[in-house]
Amino acid sequence: xxxxxxxxxxxxxxxxxxxxxxxxxxxxxxxxxxxxxxxxxxxxxxxxxxxxxxxxxxxxxxxxxxxxxxxxxxxxxxxxxxxxxxxxxxxxxxxxxxxxxx
Numbered sequence: 136x137x138x139x140x141x142x143x144x145x146x147x148x149x150x151x152x153x154x155x156x157x158x159x160x161x162x163x164x165x166x167x168x169x170x171x172x173x174x175x176x177x178x179x180x181x182x183x184x185x186x187x188x189x190x191x192x193x194x195x196x197x198x199x200x201x202x203x204x205x206x207x208x209x210x211x212x213x214x215x216x217x218x219x220x221x222x223x224x225x226x227x228x229x230x231x232x233x234x235x236x237x
Contacts, residue, residue, distance in 0.1 A: 137209045142216065143196040151194035158187040158201065183207050189217070 137149035157179050162171045180186075183206055190200050203212040 137211075139190065139200070139202060139211060140214050141192055141195060141200065142214055143198060144192065147192070147195055151192060152190045152200075153193045155189035155191055155199070158189060181206075185212065 138146045139149055139152055140146045159175060162175050167175075185203060185205050188202050188204060190202050192198055192200060199217050201215050201217055203214075204210070205212070
């Protein structure tokens with residue numbers, strides 16, 4: 136069983152969520168070839184290790200979440216709303232702020 140820590144509802148079983156897919160760069164709609172769109176929509180790396188994915192809490196708050204998950208152990212490192220910056224950027228910003236104040 137995978138427990139996803141929803142920031143709005145608390146820890147919930149993954150069966151309450153719908154997997155949307157891995158995060159990737161969206162092709163430019165005005166310049167992308169059909170093959171680029173097919174790749175963006177249907178091809179996933181499916182690598183063992185840490186991935187950033189989008190999930191939708193269908194049976195709870197009905198919000199989209201960005202989940203950093205280890206695909207082998209299903210360990211969840213971070214969950215955030217889609218508009219929030221990635222966790223590593225937040226850590227980098229905190230380190231920069233500390234370095235400037237010293």
